[in-house]
Amino acid sequence: MASDHTRSAILAAAERLYADRGFGDVTLRDIVAEANVNLAAVNYHFGSKDELIAELFVTRSLATNRERLNELKAAEESGGGRASIEAIMHALVGPTLRGCLGPDREGSTAARFMIRASIESVPPIRRIKNREVDHLRKFVAAMRRSLPGRDDAELYWGLHFALAMSHHTIREKERLTKLSEGQCDLNDVNAIVDRVVTVSVMALTGGEPAKKAPARSMAPPYGRLTRQDL
Amino acid sequence: MASDHTRSAILAAAERLYADRGFGDVTLRDIVAEANVNLAAVNYHFGSKDELIAELFVTRSLATNRERLNELKAAEESGGGRASIEAIMHALVGPTLRGCLGPDREGSTAARFMIRASIESVPPIRRIKNREVDHLRKFVAAMRRSLPGRDDAELYWGLHFALAMSHHTIREKERLTKLSEGQCDLNDVNAIVDRVVTVSVMALTGGEPAKKAPARSMAPPYGRLTRQDL
DNA sequence: TTGCATTTCAAACACTTGTATGAAACTATC
DNA sequence: GATAGTTTCATACAAGTGTTTGAAATGCAA
Structure with a gap:
């Protein structure tokens, strides 16, 4: 299980790049370069590019x-x-x-x-x-x-x-x-x-004024997901 | 100018395929196969794939x-x-x-x-x-x-x-x-x-009932567009 | 240390993509 | 019917893609 360093680095880099440049513009090579990890690490840790994206989104x-x-x-x-x-x-x-x-x-x-x-x-x-x-x-x-x-x-x-x-x-x-x-x-x-x-x-x-309700929250860090999580 | 047969065949085939399978799934080769024209015809008539898509959408x-x-x-x-x-x-x-x-x-x-x-x-x-x-x-x-x-x-x-x-x-x-x-x-x-x-x-x-207003129309056929049409 | 499983790495693979080329076929004008 | 311009065609190109491979490195238990 080690430290998950590579795995999280990929997730973070991928999310950042996708956020900045969109899915169409970002390749796995861009992601691994940003994360400073090897190209094969993506497939090793996530199986495929799509599963990486899915995990980001599901989280x-x-x-x-x-x-x-x-x-x-x-x-x-x-x-x-x-x-x-x-x-x-x-x-x-x-x-x-x-x-x-x-x-x-x-x-x-x-x-x-x-x-x-x-x-x-x-x-x-x-x-x-x-x-x-x-x-x-x-x-x-x-x-x-x-x-x-x-x-x-x-x-x-x-x-x-x-x-x-x-x-x-x-x-x-x-x-x-x-x-x-x-x-x-x-x-x-x-x-x-x-x-x-x-x-x-x-x-x-059909038209009455609305009241208010409070709420707040924070973005959680990434954890490991089991498939079919959502 | 000839008959525009190839050009319109490409437009029609492209629109059909994109409609059915989405942009991500359809390649130029799919389109020219559906239209029964040569691969190079797309670039000849439209300049590029993107310009073909743009023309479809602009129309x-x-x-x-x-x-x-x-x-x-x-x-x-x-x-x-x-x-x-x-x-x-x-x-x-x-x-x-x-x-x-x-x-x-x-x-x-x-x-x-x-x-x-x-x-x-x-x-x-x-x-x-x-x-x-x-x-x-x-x-x-x-x-x-x-x-x-x-x-x-x-x-x-x-x-x-x-x-x-x-x-x-x-x-x-x-x-x-x-x-x-x-x-x-x-x-x-x-x-x-x-x-x-x-x-x-x-x-x-802020909340009154709405009335009605009539209207109707038909989809026009494709014509040739000048660039920057929209 | 030895042995075993996990993880990393460089390299290559297999494939698809849009685009370019240059010759051939066609069309219209003279 | 020769000529010039347009259109079609088969084919190749160049580049980029996600994925796989097999060996090297690393971590961990006995």
């Missing part, structure tokens, strides 16, 4: 999902088993938005990597994303408890739109800044979260 | 943008120079959604190609998308006329969210179907357009 996804569920759980507990729809939406979009737009993380490799993953959508990542359904179902369940009697389809649409606004903001933040000539402040993450939550709640309820 | 984009502006113009004229915000949003998201989700176009190559372009985001396409700002500004201008006195940033956010919901629905339609186990009907395009318009308008105005 970061798990962290986000964990944050989401923690925030959801906290909201449900403090609400006696039933969270407000605002709090649920906040738990859904908050972690992702904070992770990718947050000021403290502006230079964060993890954040920029996740943005890349969202923009470029390379095969191994797409495969993983397709397994995220189970995770989202937990939010649908919470929404059902929060808005009983509502048609399920409406809940799905609300969830879908919330993710739409959240992901599109991350993905197109540069373009929105350019289009608005800086008038849309992409640095005030809390304001963005509130905005997305407000619109999502309106989409679900 | 389809121009068509959509034209539809959007037509619908916007019609709405403004029938409103005496000032269209309702519902009509503006409808003009913005209607053509794209109809183009990519429409039932008559379900099997349409053009539609599937545009979905791919939205999902995979390959460099030549990204370059083109970055020039779309001018086009969107026309919608911002219309929105400003429709909602005078409103902060510009609010208008940009509203436009941004409208595009977010529209694009995300196209991009993730399979996932939404799967997540909702078919309860969200992705075949009823008009209902989807109305839904997106309604939420967009709520995002902009």
Whole structure:
């Protein structure tokens, strides 16, 4: 087992390069050069390039999902088993938005990597994303408890739109800044979260003002993953 | 000039293959095999692979943008120079959604190609998308006329969210179907357009019901483009 | 130390990719 | 029908890719 030095060096270098230059532009040779390890080390430790990418993405996804569920759980507990729809939406979009737009993380490799993953959508990542359904179902369940009697389809649409606004903001933040000539402040993450939550709640309820809900978190270091982790 | 047979065969074959299998999976050799032309024909007629992709995307984009502006113009004229915000949003998201989700176009190559372009985001396409700002500004201008006195940033956010919901629905339609186990009907395009318009308008105005606005169109055939067309 | 498993390394492999070349085939004009 | 311009074609090129190999180095237990 040794010290895992090589393994972690590869992960760190790969995440940094992918974050900076995108998946299409970075080769294994770039990665091993950055990590100061041998080319064969990638295949030795990860099996293949795709599995390396998958591990990077799974690690970061798990962290986000964990944050989401923690925030959801906290909201449900403090609400006696039933969270407000605002709090649920906040738990859904908050972690992702904070992770990718947050000021403290502006230079964060993890954040920029996740943005890349969202923009470029390379095969191994797409495969993983397709397994995220189970995770989202937990939010649908919470929404059902929060808005009983509502048609399920409406809940799905609300969830879908919330993710739409959240992901599109991350993905197109540069373009929105350019289009608005800086008038849309992409640095005030809390304001963005509130905005997305407000619109999502309106989409679900047909138009009441939204409240607020707190939350915070940190990016975890890499650990070893078992396959099929997500 | 001859008959352009080879040129159009390449365009058609390329669009079909890209639509079916994505940009990452399709090589020039695949394309020329499908088109029954020689490998060198691509570089002869288009200069490079990227320029071929760009031409495909520009053609389809121009068509959509034209539809959007037509619908916007019609709405403004029938409103005496000032269209309702519902009509503006409808003009913005209607053509794209109809183009990519429409039932008559379900099997349409053009539609599937545009979905791919939205999902995979390959460099030549990204370059083109970055020039779309001018086009969107026309919608911002219309929105400003429709909602005078409103902060510009609010208008940009509203436009941004409208595009977010529209694009995300196209991009993730399979996932939404799967997540909702078919309860969200992705075949009823008009209902989807109305839904997106309604939420967009709520995002902009803070919650009034939305009206409707008509529109329709067809996919144009390919013509020769001058460079820098979009 | 000896022996065994893990890890590193340089080198090569096998393959695919987009692009370039130069001759051949074709087309239209005189 | 000869000529010039355009288009097609088979083929080769050059470069880059992820992956494999087998030996060398290293770490660890007895």
